[in-house]
Amino acid sequence: xxxxxxxxxxxxxxxxxxxYWEGCRAHELWLPFCRDCGRFFFYPRRFCPxxxxxxxxxxxxxxxxxxxxxxxxxxxFHPGWSQETPYVTALVELDxxxxxxTNLVGVxxxxxxxxxxxxxxxxFEDISEEISLPKFRPAVSG
Ligand SMILES: [Zn+2]
Numbered sequence: 834x835x836x837x838x839x840x841x842x843x844x845x846x847x848x849x850x851x852x853y854w855e856g857c858r859a860h861e862l863w864l865p866f867c868r869d870c871g872r873f874f875f876y877p878r879r880f881c882p883x884x885x886x887x888x889x890x891x892x893x894x895x896x897x898x899x900x901x902x903x904x905x906x907x908x909x910f911h912p913g914w915s916q917e918t919p920y921v922t923a924l925v926e927l928d929x930x931x932x933x934x935t936n937l938v939g940v941x942x943x944x945x946x947x948x949x950x951x952x953x954x955x956x957f958e959d960i961s962e963e964i965s966l967p968k969f970r971p972a973v974s975g
Contacts, residue, residue, distance in 0.1 A: 849879060854965075868886070875932070894929045903921055903949070954973070
């Protein structure tokens with residue numbers, strides 16, 4: 834998609850999130866992992882929000898998870914989405930634990946087609962040279 838066609842707000846990487854966006858650009862999901870308590874966390878920050886440890890490293894995660902909650906958006910909160918309603922926002926709980934606020938794609942925006950705990954997997958939408966957005970679609974079984 835040409836950059837000038839993208840009319841939605843584009844995330845701006847910070848020092849804390851640069852590695853995350855670098856992974857997304859490669860179509861890989863990388864999250865901060867705390868070596869003190871052995872758990873992933875999100876959003877990225879320099880210390881672990883679970884144990885306040887500072888021994889944090891980046892690890893690639895599976896990109897698989899399940900729908901924790903979702904909402905079907907019939908009204909756009911920003912003009913960039915006005916042509917896309919209805920669309921689905923969701924909180925996805927990754928197999929590794931953290932929850933990401935994201936969009937569900939590849940599914941009809943109908944409550945009959947979406948349920949909590951539905952297995953999903955990450956897909957990436959390239960919106961600029963630097964930024965690819967992680968979104969989730971129903972997992973292909975098997
Ligand atoms: Zn920790």
